Amino acid sequence: MKISVVKNILEANDRIAQENRAIFDESNLLVINLMSSPGAGKTSLLEKTIDALKNDFQIGVIEGDIQSSQDAERIARKEIPVVQINTGGACHLDGNMIRDTFKEFVFDDLDLLVVENVGNLVCPAEFKVGEDFKAMILSVPEGEDKPAKYPLMFHESKVLLINKIDLAPYLDCSVEDMKKEALKVNPHLTIFEVSCKTGEGLDSWYAWLKDAVNNRKSA
């Protein structure tokens, strides 16, 4: 006998993500799912962003890694609430893992929650966690061919931060080409060119993020 099903295979995760989202909504909390390859600068960007915005907003962080709590320790030095998830092998965070951290936070006290996903340019893009939007980092040394090779993540992201632009003069890679390639996969991307090392370009990112948090609060 043939059974017609027509169901999204990720339906169960999508449903949990939606429930997470409803909980974040109650506190008018802006939630960002931050993704990139390993070593592109997710934690460095977070450290800088927390330093710049912690007088304006209450920020919380969920750190996702396969192993180790090094990232959570770096964030904890900023004296903000942070929870480390160790996936123990899984290459991405999903809605359930995020939900398990809820008891560690008081969402009404927060304005911004950043979920730092496992470093991986493929899998995290497939799983929603309840975020308002996905933001990703592509670092200059990774090369301009990445959007064409890993289209899903670029397509799913609202924001792209091109990091390590201070290294561009030493590499055979053009930031302009990176932007062009990324916009081909997703013409609606908001792009920031930054260096977490020198601080270049970060002010525009902070200003954009401030507006996003304020808009979310007044929504």
Added chain:
Amino acid sequence: MHEMSIAQSLIDIIKEEMTRHDATVLRSVRLNIGQLSAIVPQSLSFCFEVITSGTELEGAKLIMEVIPLEGMCRECKQAFGIEDYAFECPYCGSPDIETTAGQDLSIVDMEVD
């Protein structure tokens, strides 16, 4: 390698549907795999076999069809295939397009006894 999680979700849905239809044997499942989804069909097949081996689902066939990306321009209303992951209208160049196929990862139907 997130195919293992995908295979597990797939099996959860299959079991639910089989219970609902009082089915005991799974012969095959048909999936549509959107071109944009980051799934490798061979890996998914392998994970499906690993999870089902030794269970009542062992031996079921996974039939996968990769669905190419298609779009429709909101400006000039033309329909087209999205080539090389370029999400803009090949006719008028507008980035305001709707992706009409090739994004989803879904079960189409299953053959059971």
